[in-house]
Amino acid sequence: MNRQLSDRYEPESVESKWIQKWEDDKVFQKNPSGRETFSIVIPPPNVTGNLHIGHALEHTIIDIIVRLERKKGKDVVWVPGMDHAGIATQMVVEKELLKEGKKKTDFTRQEFEKKIWEWKEKSGGMITRQQRLLGESVDWSRERFTMDEGLSNAVIKVFKKLYEDGLIYRGERIINWCPVTKTAISDIEVEYKEKQGKLYHIKYPLTSALASGKSIQNLSKEEYIVVATTRPETMFGDVAVCAHPEDTRYSGLKGKFVTLPLVNKEIPVLFDAFVDKEFGSGLVKITPAHDPNDFEAGNRLGLTPLLIMNLDGSLNANAGKYAGMDRFEARKKVVEDLETLGYIEKIENHTHSVGHNQRGGAVIEPLLSTQWFVKIKALAEPAIDVVRSGKIVFQPKMWEKTYFEWMENIKDWCISRQLWWGHRIPAYYAPDGTMVVAESLQEAIQLFSKQGISVKEEEIRQDEDVLDTWFSSGLWPFTVFGWPEKTEDLKKYYPTSILVTGFDIIFFWVARMIMSGLKFMGDVPFKKVLIHGLVRDKDGKKFSKSMGNVIDPLDMMKKYGTDSFRFFLAAVLPEGKDILFDESRLDGYRSFCNKIWNSSRFIFMNLPENFQIKPLNLEQLEETDLWILHEFDKTLQSFERAYADYHFFEMANLIYDFIWGSFCDWYLELSKARVYGNVSESSQENARQVLVNVLTKSLGLLHPFMPFLTEEIHAMLSPDYLSLTALPTAYGISFDHPSVKRMLVVKEIVTKVRNMRAELGVKPEKKCKIILKFNDSALQNTMEKEMKSILQLTKAETIEFLPEYTLNNTDSVGAFSLGEIVLPLEGIFDFEKEKQRLEKEKKQIQGEMEKLESKINNPAFVEKAKPEVVEKEKEKYATWKEKLESINRALEKIET
Structure with a gap:
């Protein structure tokens, strides 16, 4: 197998390659039948839309869930689609016509609708192409549109049923009126x-x-x-x-x-x-x-x-x-x-x-108008009950209170819009003003006939208004599976497993889906509602074109790579709260991608051409091998626990810390001596096998967050799609294993030496001696075996084991769990010069802290600034305080 990675990671070429391969091979249609199902529908973006930062966050969360559930072996279906977006789409097309010097009224209704369909086929759906760029693992063969034939028929049936049940009426009420677009609009559009x-x-x-x-x-x-x-x-x-x-x-x-x-x-x-x-x-x-x-x-x-x-x-x-x-x-x-x-x-x-x-x-003008309304209280009561009883669970749970407050004070819903684009209200009027609701013109004629009204087809007038787009999107979880037909998909995938959405549409979409699902399916539309916050700029402000702070996800993806962008969104996402977009963080995650790429390249470069991946024999492995397997087990256990609570930020940081820290910075460095061949053949082979095995499992955990990079590297190890492989399993190495305990102490010693050098300002090129004062022959044997790697990691010249060592006044001393670490610094460190440098830095830091302290203790600032901004300033202060404490410790060591 070819295991040649290029000398640098180029996201754009890797991403375009896998987007095409996944779609060509229908990877996300390959679901195991007969297994537990997991279904989810996409919150349908507007057909006029482009991928904005909110979409990117929401779709990344969903894709992480979907890819993980697929890896758990479930029959996974993620249904994509778009909303026809009545007002927005009509406005776009009217603007296009204005460029030609024409307006809507220059056309008949049918001609104008044809223009919109032409625009939809040509320019609509830009966002679905952008969803592919984000790496969304949807089944594109299932794509739906709220105005396609099946969904349109379902909307008409629902309207008629609600009307027959006395839940839809036409009357005068106050509505939100837009004098420019000349239509009623929904609350969410205000x-x-x-x-x-x-x-x-x-x-x-x-x-x-x-x-x-x-x-x-x-x-x-x-x-x-x-x-x-x-x-x-x-x-x-x-x-x-x-x-x-x-x-x-x-x-x-x-x-x-x-x-x-x-x-x-x-x-x-x-x-x-x-x-x-x-x-x-x-x-x-x-x-x-x-x-x-x-x-x-x-x-x-x-x-x-x-x-x-x-x-x-x-x-x-x-x-x-x-x-x-x-x-x-x-x-x-x-x-x-x-x-x-x-x-x-x-x-x-x-x-x-x-x-x-x-x-x-x-x-907007509040205006008394004759419109179509839904009597909503009768639908709201059972929708309240299913949340109160726990049949539907909101996460975080605090959003249930918001849901209840609105649902318990709900008012009749204005569903009519004065547009030409949308689902036309199926109400028909005879010349004498008699009105019937029917699924077709032919059925309307029959209904008039039953009332003794003989009327010709051309004499009948259909209601001019169309339905609010939220009316059709409220039916989304079951109409996408073929309702009102009793399809196999409907039976298998409804109710869906989870809904992921923002808190801002709990009332307007989530609540309406629950009400519609209970009314027409007799069951809830989903079992969980995962609510995420909004993305704001780094100062906590909303993104706004007028403020000039809007972030285009596509720009970020192009600049830093899609995997870096996705990982950032997950890693900084607190549960149910808004996230602050700090572009500087993206550079760090791009470095993470490069770290994975370069580490994988190093591993592949040191594998012989005839290398075959084999199962690990735990009995033959060395202490460093067992330690890294244990670290993976610990990470996997915490990762799965975090996923159970949908704590994506915790999952991302766990895998980040393991790959960058434990695997790359520790195990890879500790194993280099064995990989280069300065050991027995079996030791070298074991190191290679462990490197490849742990890398493979790490890619499996990381894949839902970074699908492109991980799929590319995994292809060097296996012909199977990483997207379809099972979630990694644990090795079964317990914390109590003696080898693990000893390696943890070795790691503690190396970390302590590094910190001591850093605090004292001992430059990397200065090779110091290390003296270890402890009595543990097994640990000493372990360290002697790993001596070359430990010396490299600590930038040390020698390590001596002297339990009875007598300290000199130029020695720096630090404690670890089994004894003391001594760094003799005579001849390699200028104590007076370092003291002067630290005193100067201390003064600068104290000045910064005084400024921040004055700010965060100022009531005017705390009251006027957004909580996120105040919190950010407090975090800055905490960082400076931590740095000051570090300097004080270093000065204390120098002075003693």
Whole structure:
């Protein structure tokens, strides 16, 4: 077998090679039948999307799980796919048409839909090509799209069933309206931003006071009330003013009316407990058609909503002379007129949260609109029960509380969107307005006929709206397996094993999948929900184009290699918390890849051409061999324990420490003398076999994190795909094995000598003597056998075993578990010069610590800065403190 690795690791060529080979050989379709199943669906990215840092994190986590479960011998299915992303896709295509000087309305609906399908085939799905670059081990033959024929049919069946069960209705409610895209949007598509605005305190005169003929300027404070609002342009939709029932300031206003400024409309003063007594004046205007809380209050109080805005955000005829003005233009004019007429008491600066459409950034308008809704409470109750009973487990468990809080206060779900791209609502209308819900036009004709309505096909009108994309993606875990058909895949792979997703879509996707799964499959859609945090920049800030801190994963993959990037994401991922993206860490993991490559190359270069991998005979192995096997066993045990809790950061750091530390820095160095042939033939052969065996098992553990590098090196050792080999097993070397114990002491001695040299600043080229004071003949024999390697590792000239050695004043002494280590430093170390250097460094460090201490003890900094930033500064302080302690120890040694 050819075991020639190039002299340097070049990720790009290795990655492209294995991406192609895995797909050509259908590696991830080769699942063992009859075994325990493990199934998972991909959170479907938008068809318009590109791989962003959140995708990279989420997909890396899933791929680690999938590759590990495959290695456990399970029948693994990871289903890929994309969401049709109604608003986003329509916006993309409309922008493309604008380049040609055309707009959506230049086409019929059918023509426009055809344009979108053409775009989808040509340009859509860029993200799936990028998923391949990330090394995702999905079964691409199973790829689904939320608008493909099977899923579309399933969506229509679900809508019809929910409608027949009385759970879908058409009615008027407050929704999130985007005046730019001119559609309702879901809650998740509303991004709230803190904005510096104004709080306008407006005088509403008592109608009885105006009846006396007084002007607003001449009214006393008892003759008008003050209402505070951030949106004065909506006042034309006011139908009442409201106070809290327990607010004694306004108890005298019961039964009174006020006159709405500018339009002279009389409205009542009412009382409702939803009013915040502490906000503004303690009085709020009730505008039911333009505020969700006001809408609910209006229903309780029996008020009729008044809509004052058009769908494009301009004011309508109910706004009087302001009709036709854009909402923000109208705000300026209304305020100007109110000030001129004396209705403004004061205007304050006011920071408040304003909803924006994630797609394009337009300010969202709460608007009363006739839409399609799902009665959600009946679906939510069983979905709450399955989590409370433990049938579905959230990890970390703290997210269950978030889930319960939302589900227990859930409101009806607006599912209709005013778009042309999406699943069109299957509601059909006869000329007389009669409506039926049907799976097809032909079925609609039959349903009309049953009602005694004879209607021709061309006379029937289908509802213009389409369904919210979350409606179809909520059915994802079972529709991808062929539902409503009772397929073998559905029987075998549903419920899925686990869902991996971010906390930001628990409400909008996770909850809806649970509700849909229980309703239509009679079972949960998954058994576990693994929640990960968001990726933020190194200062703890969200990634944002406007802030210029966005990270493109593809750039990172190209610069550092995909394996380094994947490993970084796993190694810095705390359980359920956000991770801070520090690019400097990637360079360290690139070095890790190079370390593995170069170590493997060294091993292969020192194997004879006729080398054959053989099972290890533990009885014939030497102490260093048994020690490294034990270290692997210990790593494997901790690795599996960490995986049981999905602690990927712990798994990554365990394998990192073992490969770089125990295997490369220790065993490889200790075995070089044997590999080079300065020992018996059997000792040399055993060293080679152990090196290859442990390398192979290490690659098996590392593979889920670094699939490309590991597959490439493994190909030098076996014709089988590493992706399909079983998870490594333990060697069975216990901690109590005498050889292991002795080697641990040897390692302790070498580490202690290195630390002593480093703390004292003894340069590597200075070969010092080592004197060991202990009484243990077995340990002495071990050290004498490994003498050449130990001298190399400690940069020492000689090692003497002198239990009764008498110390000199130039000796440095350190303790280890079985005795003392003495470094005679006379003639190789300038104590006074080193003392001066350390004193200077100590002064510099103390200065840095004082700066940091002042910062982290400053209440203003701690209160204003993000917790992640404060924590980072504390970590810096701890690092400096540790360094200072090290210097003090070195000075203490020099002075004594």
